[in-house]
Amino acid sequence: MDILSSFYGGLLVVLEPQNLMYCFAGVFLGTFIGVLPGIGSLAAIAMILPLTFYLEPTSALVMIAGVYYGAEYGGSIASILMNIPGTPAASITCIDGYPLARKGRAGVALFSTATASFGGGIIGMIVMAALSPSLATLALSFGPADYFAVILLGLVAASAVANGGALRGISMVVAGLMLGTIGIDLTTGDLRYTMGIPELRDGVHIVIVAMGLFGVTELIVSIKANVGGKSTQKIDYADFYPSKQEWKSLFAPILRGGSIGSFFGALPGTGQTIAAAIAYAVEKRVSPQRKDFGTGVLPGVAVPEAANNSATQTAFIPTLTLGVPGSPPMALVIGALMIHGITPGPRLLVEQPNLFWGLVASFLIGNVMLLVLNIPLIGLWVRLLQIPYKYMYPTIIVLICMGVYSLNNNVFDIWLTLVIGAAGYVMRLFKFEPAPLLIGFVLGPIMEEQLRRAMLLSRGDPMVFLERPISATLLAITALILIGASFAAFRSYRMTRNQT
Amino acid sequence: MKLTRRTFVAASLMCTTLLSAPVAMAEPGAWSDEPVRIVVTFPPGGTSDLVARLVAQYLDTEFGQKAVVDNRPGAAGTVAADYVATQPADGTTFILANNAPFTIAPTRFQTIPYEPVEGFTHVAYIGASAPGLFVQPGLGITSVDDYLAYAKENPPTYGSSGVGSISHILGEAVNAKLDIETIHVPYQGSAPAIQDFRAGVLDTFYDMVVQNSDMIEDKEAVAIAIASPERNPELPDVPTFAEQGYDVVIENWVGLSAPAGLDPAVADQVNETVLAVFALPEVQQRLTDLGITHTAMSVGDYTTFVEEQIDVWKPLIISAGIAE
Numbered sequence: 001m002d003i004l005s006s007f008y009g010g011l012l013v014v015l016e017p018q019n020l021m022y023c024f025a026g027v028f029l030g031t032f033i034g035v036l037p038g039i040g041s042l043a044a045i046a047m048i049l050p051l052t053f054y055l056e057p058t059s060a061l062v063m064i065a066g067v068y069y070g071a072e073y074g075g076s077i078a079s080i081l082m083n084i085p086g087t088p089a090a091s092i093t094c095i096d097g098y099p100l101a102r103k104g105r106a107g108v109a110l111f112s113t114a115t116a117s118f119g120g121g122i123i124g125m126i127v128m129a130a131l132s133p134s135l136a137t138l139a140l141s142f143g144p145a146d147y148f149a150v151i152l153l154g155l156v157a158a159s160a161v162a163n164g165g166a167l168r169g170i171s172m173v174v175a176g177l178m179l180g181t182i183g184i185d186l187t188t189g190d191l192r193y194t195m196g197i198p199e200l201r202d203g204v205h206i207v208i209v210a211m212g213l214f215g216v217t218e219l220i221v222s223i224k225a226n227v228g229g230k231s232t233q234k235i236d237y238a239d240f241y242p243s244k245q246e247w248k249s250l251f252a253p254i255l256r257g258g259s260i261g262s263f264f265g266a267l268p269g270t271g272q273t274i275a276a277a278i279a280y281a282v283e284k285r286v287s288p289q290r291k292d293f294g295t296g297v298l299p300g301v302a303v304p305e306a307a308n309n310s311a312t313q314t315a316f317i318p319t320l321t322l323g324v325p326g327s328p329p330m331a332l333v334i335g336a337l338m339i340h341g342i343t344p345g346p347r348l349l350v351e352q353p354n355l356f357w358g359l360v361a362s363f364l365i366g367n368v369m370l371l372v373l374n375i376p377l378i379g380l381w382v383r384l385l386q387i388p389y390k391y392m393y394p395t396i397i398v399l400i401c402m403g404v405y406s407l408n409n410n411v412f413d414i415w416l417t418l419v420i421g422a423a424g425y426v427m428r429l430f431k432f433e434p435a436p437l438l439i440g441f442v443l444g445p446i447m448e449e450q451l452r453r454a455m456l457l458s459r460g461d462p463m464v465f466l467e468r469p470i471s472a473t474l475l476a477i478t479a480l481i482l483i484g485a486s487f488a489a490f491r492s493y494r495m496t497r498n499q500t
Numbered sequence: 501m502k503l504t505r506r507t508f509v510a511a512s513l514m515c516t517t518l519l520s521a522p523v524a525m526a527e528p529g530a531w532s533d534e535p536v537r538i539v540v541t542f543p544p545g546g547t548s549d550l551v552a553r554l555v556a557q558y559l560d561t562e563f564g565q566k567a568v569v570d571n572r573p574g575a576a577g578t579v580a581a582d583y584v585a586t587q588p589a590d591g592t593t594f595i596l597a598n599n600a601p602f603t604i605a606p607t608r609f610q611t612i613p614y615e616p617v618e619g620f621t622h623v624a625y626i627g628a629s630a631p632g633l634f635v636q637p638g639l640g641i642t643s644v645d646d647y648l649a650y651a652k653e654n655p656p657t658y659g660s661s662g663v664g665s666i667s668h669i670l671g672e673a674v675n676a677k678l679d680i681e682t683i684h685v686p687y688q689g690s691a692p693a694i695q696d697f698r699a700g701v702l703d704t705f706y707d708m709v710v711q712n713s714d715m716i717e718d719k720e721a722v723a724i725a726i727a728s729p730e731r732n733p734e735l736p737d738v739p740t741f742a743e744q745g746y747d748v749v750i751e752n753w754v755g756l757s758a759p760a761g762l763d764p765a766v767a768d769q770v771n772e773t774v775l776a777v778f779a780l781p782e783v784q785q786r787l788t789d790l791g792i793t794h795t796a797m798s799v800g801d802y803t804t805f806v807e808e809q810i811d812v813w814k815p816l817i818i819s820a821g822i823a824e
Contacts, residue, residue: 042543042544045544046544046571049544049553050553050556050557050569053553053557139695140695140698140699141699142699143696143699143701144696144701184663185663186662186663186686186688187663187686188663189663189664189686189822198574198575198578198579198582198613199574199575199579201574201575201576202573202574202575268691268692268695269692318695322695322698323691323694323714324691324692324694324695325691328543328544331543331544331546331691332544335544335546335549335550338550338789338790339550339786341789343714345714346718347714347718408572408573408574408579409570409571409572409583410572410574410579449688453685453687453696456657456683456684456685457657457683457685457701457702459683
C-alpha cells in the first residue's frame with residue numbers, strides 16, 4: 001500500500017506539464033540518437049547534460065532517464081533494418097533481428113521490439129518500485145567472487161549462442177576473450193598486446209567491436225551481393241502486426257528477458273549489454289523455438305530488447321540508492337544531480353521522495369510515450385529499406401565513422417573499426433559467427449577483473465568461491481549446466497553412431 | 501579622503517606601477533569570437549568534467565565567451581594532452597590540466613608524445629582536492645598510529661581507483677612512509693572500490709576525502725588522515741597525515757593550459773577571466789561541493805607550479821613501482 005501511494009505521489013509529479021514535456025523531449029531525442037549507429041546513450045546524455053543544469057532536479061532526472069531508455073530502444077531499429085547496432089546492447093538484437101528483416105518481416109520485428117521494450121520497461125519499473133531497498137542490499141552483498149560466478153554462468157550459457165557447431169562457437173568465444181585482454185592490465189598496470197600503440201592502452205571499445213563485426217562486415221557482404229546498387233527488399237505493408245500465435249510466443253520471453261535484465265541492471269558494473277547477452281543465451285536454452293534462434297525468430301529480438309530496457313531502468317537503483325554508478329551514463333546522472341546539490345546515496349529515498357518516485361512514475365509515462373511515438377513510425381523506418389543501396393551504403397559508412405569517432409574523438413578508432421570489419425568478413429566467409437565473439441568480448445574483461453580481485457582479497461585462497469553462499473550456488477548451477485550439456489552431447493553422439 | 505603628501509606619493513607610485521605593467525592588469529572578458537574548446541582528459545561525469553563544464557557555463561553567462569567541453573579520454577590523459585599540444589595556439593583550445601598527463605605520465609611512461617612544460621602555455625590554476633585514507637569502522641582504528649600498529653600485525657587490503665591513479669600512488673607513499681606491506685586491490689575508478697568497501701570486502705581504501713563526506717557522517721567509514729597540507733574547512737575533524745607526524749602530501753590539482761606559444765596578452769586575459777569566474781560566490785560553492793580548494797595564481801606562478809609538481813611526483817611514482 002505504501003508503495004502504491006508513493007507511486008501515486010510520483011505520478012502526480014510527472015504529470016506536471018513541464019515534467020511531461022521534458023520526459024517527451026528526452027524520449028524523442030534518445031530514440032533519434034539511438035538510431036544513429038555508434039552514438040549511444042552516453043553521448044546522448046552528455047549532449048543534454050548542460051541543459052539539465054537549468055532545470056528542476058526532477059525534470060532533469062526524468063529527461064536524462066528518457067534519453068537513456070529512448071536511446072537504448074532506438075538502438076534496435078538500425079540493428080534490425082541494417083544489421084548495424086545503434087548501441088552496443090543492440091548488437092544482440094542484430095542476431096535475430098536482421099535475419100527477420102531479410103525475410104521481409106522487419107515491420108513485425110520492430111513491432112515486437114517496441115512491445116518488448118515496453119514490457120521490459122514496465123517490469124524494470126515494478127522491480128524498482130517494489131524492490132529498490134532490497135536490491136540495493138543485494139548489490140552491496142555481491143562481492144568480487146559472486147560477480148565472477150554470475151559472469152561465468154553467463155558465459156557458459158552464452159557458449160550455446162552459436163549456430164555453426166560447438167567448436168566454431170567456442171573458438172569465437174575464446175577469440176572474444178582474447179580481444180578483451182588488449183590494453184592495460186587492471187591489476188598490475190602492465191600493457192598487454194598494445195603493440196606500442198597508445199590508443200590501445202585502454203583496450204578496444206565495445207562500440208568499435210560491435211560496429212566493425214556487425215556494421216562494416218554487413219556492408220562488405222551486401223556490396224558483394226548487390227552489385228547493381230538497387231534495393232531488393234520487398235515490404236509487405238499488411239504484415240506489420242505479429243499473428244495471434246506470435247503474440248502469445250512473445251509473452252514468456254518478455255517476462256524472462258525483463259526479469260534477467262532487471263537483475264543485471266541493478267548490479268553495478270554489468271549493464272545492458274551483459275543483460276541482453278545473458279538473457280538471449282538463457283532464452284536460447286529454454287525457448288520452444290531454440291532450434292531456430294539466429295535465423296530470425298521473434299523471441300530472439302524480444303528477449304534482448306526487454307532485458308535491455310529493464311536493465312536501463314533498474315540501473316538507477318544502485319545509482320540513486322547507493323551512489324554507485326553502474327555504467328558510464330549513470331556516472332553522468334550522478335554528476336547532474338550533484339550540480340543540483342543532491343548527493344545520491346542511501347539517504348536519497350528518504351530525503352528526496354519526490355525525485356525518486358517521480359522518476360519511477362516517469363518510466364511508466366515515458367514507456368507509453370515511446371510506444372505511441374514508435375508504432376506509427378514503424379512504417380517510416382521500414383521504408384528506409386527501399387532506399388537504393390548506392391545511396392544507403394555511403395550514408396551508413398559515414399554514420400558509422402561518425403559514431404565511432406564520437407567515442408574518444410580519435411581517428412585511430414575509425415581505422416580499427418574498419419580492420420575489425422574486414423576481419424569479420426573473413427570470419428563470415430569461413431562461417432564463423434560474430435555473436436559468440438561479442439559475448440566473450442563483453443563478459444571476458446569483467447570476469448577476469450573480478451576473478452583476480454577475488455583472489456587478491458582472499459590473499460590467494462581459491463576457496464573463497466565456495467565459501468561465499470551466492471558464489472557457491474551460482475558455480476553449482478554452472479557445473480550442472482556443463483554436466484547436462486556434455487551428457488546431452490554424449491547421448492546424441494551415441495545416437496548418431498548407432499544409426500550408422 | 502584628504503589628499504596628504506603621503507597618499508599623493510602612494511597614489512602616483514601606484515599609477516606608475518599600473519602603467520609599467522599593463523599586461524598583468526588584463527581586463528576579464530571574452531578573448532575569442534569563436535567558441536573555445538576545453539578538452540577534458542576523462543569521460544563525462546567525473547570531477548574534471550564537472551569543473552570544465554562549470555568554467556564553460558560561466559565564461560558564457562558572465563563574459564559572453566562561448567565555450568564547449570570536449571571529452572577525449574584515453575591512455576591516462578596522454579591522448580588529450582597530445583591532441584591539445586598539436587593544436588594551433590590561437591586561444592581557442594585548452595586542456596583541463598591535471599596530474600594524469602602532466603605530473604604522472606612523464607615519469608610513468610617511457611615515452612609520451614608531448615612536452616609537459618614547454619609543450620604548453622600553462623594559463624590558469626584552478627584548485628586542488630586531497631585524497632585520504634578510509635578504514636572500516638569495525639576495526640577501531642582512528643589514527644595513523646593505530647593503523648600502523650594494526651597493519652604490522654594484519655596486512656590490510658586497500659582499494660584504489662586503479663594502477664597509477666592518485667589513490668594508488670598515495671597508498672604506496674603511505675606504505676613507504678610507515679614501512680608496512682599491504683595488499684593493493686585496484687578498481688576502475690573509486691565508485692566500485694567504495695561499493696566493495698561498503699560490502700565489507702575491503703579493509704581500507706584511498707579516495708578524495710570531501711567527496712565521501714556522507715560516508716564519514718554516516719559512520720560508514722573512518723577517514724583517519726587527509727593528504728593535504730592543512731585540514732579541509734569542510735571537514736575540520738579529519739586530521740592531516742602531516743600533523744600526525746607522517747609527512748605525506750599529495751593533492752589532485754586542476755588547471756587550464758593551452759598549446760605552447762599562446763600570446764602572453766591573451767594568456768593573461770584568459771587567466772584574469774577564469775579567476776573572475778572562480779571569484780563568483782556560486783562558483784566557489786560548487787567547487788567546495790566538489791571538494792576543490794581554489795587558489796588564485798598568475799600565469800607565471802602556475803607555470804612554475806606545473807614544473808615543480810613533476811619533481812614532487814617523480815619519487816612517488818618510482819617508489820610506487822609503476823614507472824615503465
